[in-house]
Amino acid sequence: MHSLLRRNISINAVFRSTRSPRALRFSTTASPRLAxxxxxxxxxxxxxxxxxxxxxxxxxxxxRESTDSESxxxxxxxxxxxxxxxxxxxxxxxxxxYGDELPSFDIAYETWGELSPNRDNxxxxxxxxSASSHAASTSMNPSEGWWEKFIGPGKAIDxxxxxxxxxxxxxxxxxxxxxxxxxxSGERYATxxxxxxxxxxxxxxxxxxxxxxxxxxxxxxxxxxxxxxxxAAGWLFPDRVGRIVxxxxxxxxxxxxxxxxxxxxxVLMADPNxxxxxxxxxxxxxxxxxxxxxxxxxxxRSGPEWDQRFGRKLRKENSSQGSVQDRKxxxxxxxxxxxxxxxxxxxxxxxxxxxSLLYVSKAMDLFDLTLPAIEEVGMVPPPPxxxxxxxxxxxxxxxxxxxxxxxPPPPNPPPHLxxxxxxxxxxxxxPMLILGVQSDILFPVDQQRELADALxxxxxxxxxxYELGGVWGHDTFLLDVxxxxxxxxxxxx
Amino acid sequence: MHSLLRRNISINAVFRSTRSPRALRFSTTASPRLAxxxxxxxxxxxxxxxxxxxxxxxxxxxxRESTDSESxxxxxxxxxxxxxxxxxxxxxxxxxxYGDELPSFDIAYETWGELSPNRDNxxxxxxxxSASSHAASTSMNPSEGWWEKFIGPGKAIDxxxxxxxxxxxxxxxxxxxxxxxxxxSGERYATxxxxxxxxxxxxxxxxxxxxxxxxxxxxxxxxxxxxxxxxAAGWLFPDRVGRIVxxxxxxxxxxxxxxxxxxxxxVLMADPNxxxxxxxxxxxxxxxxxxxxxxxxxxxRSGPEWDQRFGRKLRKENSSQGSVQDRKxxxxxxxxxxxxxxxxxxxxxxxxxxxSLLYVSKAMDLFDLTLPAIEEVGMVPPPPxxxxxxxxxxxxxxxxxxxxxxxPPPPNPPPHLxxxxxxxxxxxxxPMLILGVQSDILFPVDQQRELADALxxxxxxxxxxYELGGVWGHDTFLLDVxxxxxxxxxxxx
Numbered sequence: 012m013h014s015l016l017r018r019n020i021s022i023n024a025v026f027r028s029t030r031s032p033r034a035l036r037f038s039t040t041a042s043p044r045l046a047x048x049x050x051x052x053x054x055x056x057x058x059x060x061x062x063x064x065x066x067x068x069x070x071x072x073x074x075r076e077s078t079d080s081e082s083x084x085x086x087x088x089x090x091x092x093x094x095x096x097x098x099x100x101x102x103x104x105x106x107x108x109y110g111d112e113l114p115s116f117d118i119a120y121e122t123w124g125e126l127s128p129n130r131d132n133x134x135x136x137x138x139x140x141s142a143s144s145h146a147a148s149t150s151m152n153p154s155e156g157w158w159e160k161f162i163g164p165g166k167a168i169d170x171x172x173x174x175x176x177x178x179x180x181x182x183x184x185x186x187x188x189x190x191x192x193x194x195x196s197g198e199r200y201a202t203x204x205x206x207x208x209x210x211x212x213x214x215x216x217x218x219x220x221x222x223x224x225x226x227x228x229x230x231x232x233x234x235x236x237x238x239x240x241x242x243a244a245g246w247l248f249p250d251r252v253g254r255i256v257x258x259x260x261x262x263x264x265x266x267x268x269x270x271x272x273x274x275x276x277x278v279l280m281a282d283p284n285x286x287x288x289x290x291x292x293x294x295x296x297x298x299x300x301x302x303x304x305x306x307x308x309x310x311x312r313s314g315p316e317w318d319q320r321f322g323r324k325l326r327k328e329n330s331s332q333g334s335v336q337d338r339k340x341x342x343x344x345x346x347x348x349x350x351x352x353x354x355x356x357x358x359x360x361x362x363x364x365x366x367s368l369l370y371v372s373k374a375m376d377l378f379d380l381t382l383p384a385i386e387e388v389g390m391v392p393p394p395p396x397x398x399x400x401x402x403x404x405x406x407x408x409x410x411x412x413x414x415x416x417x418x419p420p421p422p423n424p425p426p427h428l429x430x431x432x433x434x435x436x437x438x439x440x441x442p443m444l445i446l447g448v449q450s451d452i453l454f455p456v457d458q459q460r461e462l463a464d465a466l467x468x469x470x471x472x473x474x475x476x477y478e479l480g481g482v483w484g485h486d487t488f489l490l491d492v493x494x495x496x497x498x499x500x501x502x503x504x
Numbered sequence: 505m506h507s508l509l510r511r512n513i514s515i516n517a518v519f520r521s522t523r524s525p526r527a528l529r530f531s532t533t534a535s536p537r538l539a540x541x542x543x544x545x546x547x548x549x550x551x552x553x554x555x556x557x558x559x560x561x562x563x564x565x566x567x568r569e570s571t572d573s574e575s576x577x578x579x580x581x582x583x584x585x586x587x588x589x590x591x592x593x594x595x596x597x598x599x600x601x602y603g604d605e606l607p608s609f610d611i612a613y614e615t616w617g618e619l620s621p622n623r624d625n626x627x628x629x630x631x632x633x634s635a636s637s638h639a640a641s642t643s644m645n646p647s648e649g650w651w652e653k654f655i656g657p658g659k660a661i662d663x664x665x666x667x668x669x670x671x672x673x674x675x676x677x678x679x680x681x682x683x684x685x686x687x688x689s690g691e692r693y694a695t696x697x698x699x700x701x702x703x704x705x706x707x708x709x710x711x712x713x714x715x716x717x718x719x720x721x722x723x724x725x726x727x728x729x730x731x732x733x734x735x736a737a738g739w740l741f742p743d744r745v746g747r748i749v750x751x752x753x754x755x756x757x758x759x760x761x762x763x764x765x766x767x768x769x770x771v772l773m774a775d776p777n778x779x780x781x782x783x784x785x786x787x788x789x790x791x792x793x794x795x796x797x798x799x800x801x802x803x804x805r806s807g808p809e810w811d812q813r814f815g816r817k818l819r820k821e822n823s824s825q826g827s828v829q830d831r832k833x834x835x836x837x838x839x840x841x842x843x844x845x846x847x848x849x850x851x852x853x854x855x856x857x858x859x860s861l862l863y864v865s866k867a868m869d870l871f872d873l874t875l876p877a878i879e880e881v882g883m884v885p886p887p888p889x890x891x892x893x894x895x896x897x898x899x900x901x902x903x904x905x906x907x908x909x910x911x912p913p914p915p916n917p918p919p920h921l922x923x924x925x926x927x928x929x930x931x932x933x934x935p936m937l938i939l940g941v942q943s944d945i946l947f948p949v950d951q952q953r954e955l956a957d958a959l960x961x962x963x964x965x966x967x968x969x970y971e972l973g974g975v976w977g978h979d980t981f982l983l984d985v986x987x988x989x990x991x992x993x994x995x996x997x
Contacts, residue, residue, distance in 0.1 A: 048695045050780055053773050109832050202541045206833045266814045266841035267807025273842045274802060276835065278771050278795050280546050287543055288835075302771050306799065309767060314760025314948060318918065321759045323872060339602050340699045340870055342769065342781075342862050348759035349766045369835050377833055379816060425811065452945070455807060 052343035052353065056298045059360075060284075063294040095152035096121050096144050096179075096186055099219045108388055111205030114195050118219050119144050119179040119186025121151070123162055124170035126225075133225050134168055134503070135216065136177040137233030137240035140371050141363050143185035146177040160492045167496030168503065173229065180240075181215040182207040182370040190366035191291065202288030207370050209236070209378045210390075213243045217251070227251045230503055234258035234488035234495075235454065236371070239378045242462075245441045246380060249393055254442040256499055258488045259451055261458040262380040262431060262465065268453055271310050272372045275303035279365055288366050296365045301356035303368065308355040313450040313484035321347040382433035395439040395470075425461055432468035439466075442473040444502040446488075446495065449478055453485040475502060545836035545846065549791045552853075553777075556787040588645035589614050589637050589672075589679055592712045601881055604698030607688050611712050612637050612672040612679025614644070616655055617663035619718075626718050627661055627996070628709065629670040630726030630733035633864050634856050636678035639670040653985045660989035661996065666722065673733075674708040675700040675864050677857035683781065684857040695781030700863050702729070702871045703883075706736045710744070720744045723996055727751035727981035727988075728947065729864070732871045735955075738934045739873060742886055747935040749992055751981045752944055754951040755873040755958065756924060761946055764803050765865045768796035772858055781859050789858050794849035796861065801848040806943040806977035814840040875926035888932040888963075918954055925961035932959075935966040937995040939988065941980040942973055968995060 099118045106112050121144045126133065136146055136158070147156035147163060161167045168175055179187040182204070190204035220228070231252045233241035238260015245252040261268070282299025284290055324347040325338075344350050379385075385392060443466055447459025456478055463476040477498050483490050592611045599605050614637045619626065629639055629651070640649035640656060654660045661668055672680040675697070683697035713721070724745050726734035731753015738745040754761070775792025777783055817840040818831075837843050872878075878885060936959055940952025949971055956969040970991050976983050 046696070048780065050695075050773065052770075053778075053780065056774060202543075202835065203539070206835075263816070265807060266810035266816065266839065269816075269839050270802050270810065270841050270845060273837065273839075273845055274795075274799050277545075277798060277846075280543065280835070281549060281791050281795060283776075285546075287541065287546065298774050302767075302774060305770060306767050309763050314758055314950075317759035317763065322920070323756070323759065323762075323877070340866065342695065342699075342773065342866060344766065346759065346762050346766075346869065348763050352763060352766055353770075373833065373835060373838075376839065384816070427815070457807075 048341075050341075050343055055357075056301075059297055060294060063297065067294055091143055091145065091152070091185055093186060095149075098186060099222055101215070101218050105211075105214065105218070107205050107211045108208035108390075109206050113181075113188070113205060116181060116188035116215060117186065117192070118181065118188075118215050120219060121145060121149055121177055123147055123149065123175040124173050126174040126223075130225050131227065131229060132172060132174050133220075133228050134173045134175045134230045134232055135220070135228050135244065136162075136168070136175055137212075137216075137231070137237030137244075138177065138180060139235035139237055140375070141183075141359075141368070143183075144177045144179045145185075146175075157489065161496050161499070167492070167499040168232065169500070173503070176219075176223075176225075178216050178219065180212045180236075180371060182212065182367060182374060184364035184367040187215075189364065190288065190370055191364045199289075199291045201291065201366060202369075204366070204370060206377075207374050208388075209239045209243045209374050210247060212374065213240050213247055216240075216244070217248060220251075228253055230254045230256060232256040232499065233260065235260060235485065236375050238454075239375065242380065242438065243378075246435075246437050247393070249395060249437045249441065252441060254444070254502070255438070256444045256446075256502060257462065258444075258446040258495060258499075259448055259454045259459070259485055260462075261378070261454050262435060262462045263384075263427065263458075264376050264378050265455075265458060267455070269376045271306065271453060272376055275306050276369055276372055278302040278306065279368065285365060288369075290365070295361070297360040300363070300365050300368070301353075301360040303356075304359040305352045305356040308352055310453040311484060311486045313452060313482050315450060316482040316484060317348050319482060321351065326350040380434040381427055381430040383430055385434050392434065392437045395437055424464065428461065428465055428468065431461065431465040435465050435469045435471075439470040441471070442475075442502075443471060444475045444477075444498060446477045446479065446498055448484065448487040449480055450482055451485045451487070541834075543834075543836055548850075549794075552790055553787060556790065560787055584636055584638065584645070584678055586679060588642075591679060592715055594708070594711050594715075598704075598707065598711070600698050600704045601701035601883075602699050606674075606681070606698060609674060609681035609708060610679065610685070611674065611681075611708050613712060614638060614642055614670055616640055616642065616668040617666050619667040619716075623718050624720065624722060625665060625667050626713075626721050627666045627668045627723045627725055628713070628721050628737065629655075629661070629668055630705075630709075630724070630730030630737075631670065631673060632728035632730055633868065634676075634852075634861070636676075637670045637672045638678075639668070650982065654989050654992070660985070660992040661725070662993070666996070669712075669716075669718075671709050671712065673705045673729075673864060675705065675860060675867065677860040680708075682857065683859035683863055684784065692782075692784045694784065694859060695862075697859070697863060699870075700867050701881075702732045702736045702867050703740060705867065706733050706740055709733075709737070710741060713744075721746055723747045723749060725749040725992065726753065728753060728978065729868050731947075732868065735873065735931065736871075739928075739930045740886070742888060742930045742934065745934060747937070747995070748931070749937045749939075749995060750955065751937075751939040751988060751992075752941055752947045752952070752978055753955075754871070754947050755928060755955045756877075756920065756951075757869050757871050758948075758951060760948070762869045764799065764946060765869055768799050769862055769865055771795040771799065772861065778858060781862075783858070788854070790853040793856070793858050793861070794846075794853040796849075797852040798845045798849040801845055803946040804977060804979045806945060806975050808943060809975040809977060810841050812975060814844065819843040873927040874920055874923040876923055878927050885927065885930045888930055917957065921954060921958055921961065924954065924958040928958050928962045928964075932963040934964070935968075935995075936964060937968045937970075937991060939970045939972065939981075939991055941977065942971055943975050944978045944980070946978040 096119045099120060102115050104112045104114050105116065142157050145152055145156045146158040148154060148159060162170060162175055164171045179185040181187055182189045184191050190200045190202065192200055194200050228251060231241045231244040233256065238257035241255050241257050242260065242262055245255045279285060279296060279299035282296035284294050284296040285299055290296060325345055326347055344353055445459050445463045447456040449456050463474050466474045479487055479491065479494050481487060481491065488495050589612045592613060595608045597605045597607050598609065635650050638645055638649045639651040641647060641652060655663060655668055657664045672678040674680055675682045677684050683693045683695065685693055687693050721744060724734045724737040726749065731750035734748050734750045735753065735755055738748045772778060772789060772792035775789035777787050777789040778792055783789060818838055819840055837846055938952050938956045940949040942949050956967050959967045972980055972984065972987050974980060974984065981988050
């Protein structure tokens with residue numbers, strides 16, 4: 012068959028441009044053959060490296076611990092000014108979930124509204140992975156916060172009614188103690204910092220509540236990792252948490268979410284600048300951070316959003332790089348979606364401490380409220396809350412079956428559902444609002460259904476459960492003031 | 505409020521282990537405080553780097569072009585032996601989609617079955633991104649191929665009936681010309697290789713068909729990127745393609761898929777070993793390749809599959825690293841899902857040429873059969889096929905409405921649907937099998953629906969459309985012999 016005739020067909024016929032094509036997006040005119048290529052998307056990394064190297068050699072104190080000294084230059088990530096938040100210092104050791112002991116720690120926090128005379132109007136707000144305590148503007152820090160539209164007079168969390176507290180998590184880098192902090196000897200912890208759990212973050216927060224004299228929260232509220240903390244708060248302290256909001260969170264990190272965080276940690280730790288976590292005397296792993304944030308950004312939104320927002324539009328060129336008509340595709344970003352991801356990575360890569368990212372990301376992976384997992388870390392579930400059921404809490408939510416028509420029990424419940432229900436027993440008496448988003452690929456809506464189902468199975472008759480549509484994916488909690496805000500407002504009032 | 509009473513509560517109560525916990529997965533006993541940590545997952549990269557450096561210095565010919573010389577050592581990726589496949593050499597220049605000209609090229613190919621006397625039983629099989637021409641075992645290469653279970657006597661593509669041809673794509677590294685090949689002066693192309701399009705890959709394949717004397721394909725079959733090629737074949741040569749199978753492919757790469765490939769290219773190009781593509785004289789970017797493959801692997805399967813397969817199981821430790829009971833969580837992989845991804849990356853990182861990955865990945869991004877995109881690269885759609893409709897092709901598929909009950913037209917069709925339908929006009933007369941998988945996150949099922957809808961809108965009355973359930977995601981086409989194989993067999997017979 013190899014000696015067959017060669018057949019001549021004019022494949023070039025398809026190139027005949029008989030119609031005048033619309034504005035060319037990509038040029039099809041021949042370029043000088045085999046020119047040595049250039050890669051501005053890669054050169055940008057080298058340029059930032061040089062700039063940071065130069066800055067670090069000009070400022071020998073660049074790497075100094077700045078929580079201890081307000082006068083030193085800022086570390087490479089944008090730690091907020093210590094005058095822009097309150098700090099609670101815990102001077103005695105705290106035992107942590109995985110057996111280590113933290114000799115002392117700081118928790119950065121901010122507040123909104125007024126504490127009532129009975130101290131019974133406190134809403135503890137928990138953050139996602141990389142957020143600071145700055146959820147909304149304050150007199151100490153008038154810049155816009157990450158939940159500005161949700162917190163304030165007349166807003167979803169109404170500060171005419173509630174006293175809101177938000178902390179930077181233990182392990183973070185925005186004023187709370189984490190791997191970039193110094194140990195008692197004055198050395199940066201770096202990766203000598205103990206592995207942190209979501210429980211540890213919450214225990215630290217409750218030390219702050221003790222300090223503030225707050226016995227009992229009106230509500231614990233959080234989204235994403237904040238949803239985990241919100242559950243953990245009610246789990247650890249059933250008598251101290253009045254109600255719980257968990258938005259796009261989970262009671263048990265799934266392997267799919269772990270996979271996406273693993274990919275981020277892998278690219279970050281592969282950056283030679285990371286240096287096993289000991290980069291505070293040099294240039295931080297900005298390339299690894301950028302690459303990690305690009306991956307994270309993919310998990311924060313959704314394909315349908317990008318379809319609407321970017322479609323297949325090409326990036327805008329600098330005028331120096333020629334007109335759109337002259338452009339050929341390259342191995343660097345060509346599409347707007349690519350420059351969007353690139354930009355998100357660039358924006359973040361010096362804003363957050365790389366080690367904090369690793370520790371907080373790992374804490375999310377480790378979170379699991381199934382009974383065997385709880386027991387395996389040597390913890391025993393506290394007995395379910397003894398608070399009287401709150402029947403004033405609208406009868407709409409009074410039965411476990413309210414939502415069963417639009418959300419029937421799954422035909423094949425996940426095999427761990429009974430174990431999760433057992434693990435969630437301490438939350439059986441706490442009114443709950445669970446909210447999930449159908450386009451979320453990081454904390455898929457299945458995880459929200461599973462959580463609602465397990466809580467009901469555990470005997471909780473006051474589980475409110477909503478699913479949102481839309482294209483905003485995991486980030487819906489930051490964007491959908493109408494629906495997310497409305498559900499919270501209804502639940503808290 | 506800062507002078508409030510400190511309240512003592514015994515948070516340590518929750519640590520009281522009154523029940524004997526089940527086998528501990530993570531140790532909670534204190535380790536020596538602040539020991540300097542070690543990171544075997546990072547050390548593994550450095551170890552491979554040293555090993556490769558040593559190998560490259562021991563073998564100065566390591567980097568020699570091995571397509572020209574069978575005697576030299578293999579390049580670092582596992583190029584198959586040139587005796588295990590056929591090679592078609594095209595000695596005249598080929599004009600490419602983006603204006604460049606390739607002076608000459610090789611196409612590696614393998615075949616199964618016998619060519620009929622009329623040469624009318626040819627099935628051209630197109631590969632996904634990283635596959636070689638070795639779809640199934642042959643006498644030249646008896647090792648198992650990537651579609652072994654689908655090709656053979658009595659199988660989905662029945663070699664008692666069909667003569668099957670599979671090529672390594674232009675731009676690849678398994679025997680066909682790509683960036684790791686030498687230019688006419690004997691230098692490796694590296695990133696001086698022209699940007700390749702899916703059309704270019706298909707044009708090269710049709711030069712091979714010309715050489716083999718095959719005027720017309722019985723069918724063009726492909727999955728993933730192979731689905732794109734399958735469509736492009738029928739689009740470029742409507743009179744030469746009898747029917748088309750596109751499994752988990754697309755007619756228009758979506759920004760969501762581009763995002764995931766962008767993330768892979770970014771981590772690969774950030775590897776210092778990549779060196780703007782000129783690494784053939786040194787150590788290849790094995791770390792970047794590993795990280796890229798980890799990300800790719802996430803897009804190949806699905807969360808539900810990992811739930812079933814790995815759940816939250818922990819990795820097995822080497823006995824030297826202590827028992828499971830002594831283990832604490834680390835920043836390196838703890839969960840089985842992580843070691844699975846790590847392993848997939850390790851397995852791949854020296855198997856495939858990094859530049860080929862970049863070029864072929866980019867070709868997928870660029871693929872777009874909407875009319876404006878076609879015109880923008882200066883191409884004009886060929887007129888629709890003039891072949892007579894094949895009424896023997898079961899009446900089940902004879903109308904556009906067969907599948908409208910289980911798959912009604914979307915209430916809000918994507919805005920580009922009419923433009924896609926216009927672009928697909930050359931495919932209006934070609935019988936089609938479109939197959940999508942509901943758990944696919946790389947080529948989501950929406951893209952298959954859109955393709956089927958646009959083909960129908962273009963006037964194609966013979967579009968078979970299936971959706972598969974299951975948890976295998978994008979990889980379903982490699983695994984689901986029963987359903988994928990069954991659909992193909994039914995369509996081809």
